[in-house]
Amino acid sequence: MLVPITHCGLMQTFRICIWRCYKIIMIMNNNKNQDQDHQMITASMISGLALFRRTNLQLICLVTLTASVLFNFSNAFAAGQLMVTPTRIVFEGNDRTKQVNLVNNGSETGRFRISFVRRNMTADGDFEDVPENEAGMYSDEIVRFSPRQVTLPPGQAQTVRLMLRKKRNTQDGEYRSHMLFQTLPDPATSDINKLSNKNAESLSVELIPIIGITIPVIVRQGNVSSTVSLSNFELKQANTVKADKTLSLKINRQGNGSAYGDIRVYFTPAEGGETVALGLINGVAVYTPLASRSVDIRLQIPAGLNLSKGELHITYLEPGKDETTGLLAESRLAIP
Secondary structure, three states: OOEEEOHHHHHHHHHHHHHHHHHHHHHHHOOOOOOHHHHEOOEEEEEEEEEEEEOOEEEEEEEEEEEEEOOOOOOOEEEOOEEEEOOOEEEOOOOOEEEEEEEEOOOOOEEEEEEEEOEEEOOOOOEEEOOOOOOOOOHHHOEEEEOOEEEEOOOOEEEEEEEEOOOOOOOOEEEEEEEEEEEEOOHHHHOHHHOOOOOOOOEEEEEEEEEEEEEEEEEEEOOOOEEEEEEEEEEEEOOOOOOOEEEEEEEEEEEOOOEEEEEEEEEEEOOOOOOEEEEEEEEEEEOOOOOEEEEEEEEOOOOOOOOOOEEEEEEEEOOOOOOOOOEEEEEEEEEO
16 A cells, blocks of 8 residues: 655654554464464564655665464464465484475465574563574574475465485484565565655655564484473463453473473363363474473353362373373362
């Protein structure tokens, strides 16, 4: 959208552009704990390209806002018109090649750049960029991929191939980087010289969103393992008009490998009765070297159920498994 503005209104319009980007991030973050890799995935970067034009004056300003954007898809991430599957890549054992499938589910041709980025998980489950030259175990040093840029017409698919190239001196442990899939603006739209401006004395601004998502690429070399426990439970009123509650907890990780699983919450009345499922979050990760992270689980309490005088049962399970075959950690809390 091209909006004519006066010179004196430049800063106000610029603030509006930034505010609109901020609102997009806030809306996406409402689903924060219902992620994949953040579930958490991470998703992850929103940028706005603001183009200004005035007589004898051309100013290009890049506005970049970063947030952990979570999309609640079981096996795929979608950002803008791009769908990515799977949502995480793990090399282990004799694995040497993997692939990521991209699909343009939009109505226009899309251009996408693919790259590796290094990110650390924070204690609240968000991600932050790793400072340049910071030492660590990163999979981008031993994983190669192709292609690095794709152009997809509507409905078309593309496979990105990943190849593991271990070095002779590769140490045992878990290596992780994140593969970034970033939309590229249409050259015809983003070229400032092609922006129309009928009023030569006015200033124009166009905000072009650039959306990106990331998925983790993990390499496990040698003996890699982890143990998990749950702690720091707190039951509090959810920030909604409904009578729902939020259960806050910490996932504690030990070992040289990351943890990844599904959280389920059940309630059993003290006086007997049927056990009720109250909450579920799929794909909650705790990545190395982080020792613990916090999680908030929205509990969906059925009408008429009194959440008192009973027991909460919280489980952390391997994805797709049950308590018998894939239990990572569990806790039982008595509610007076």
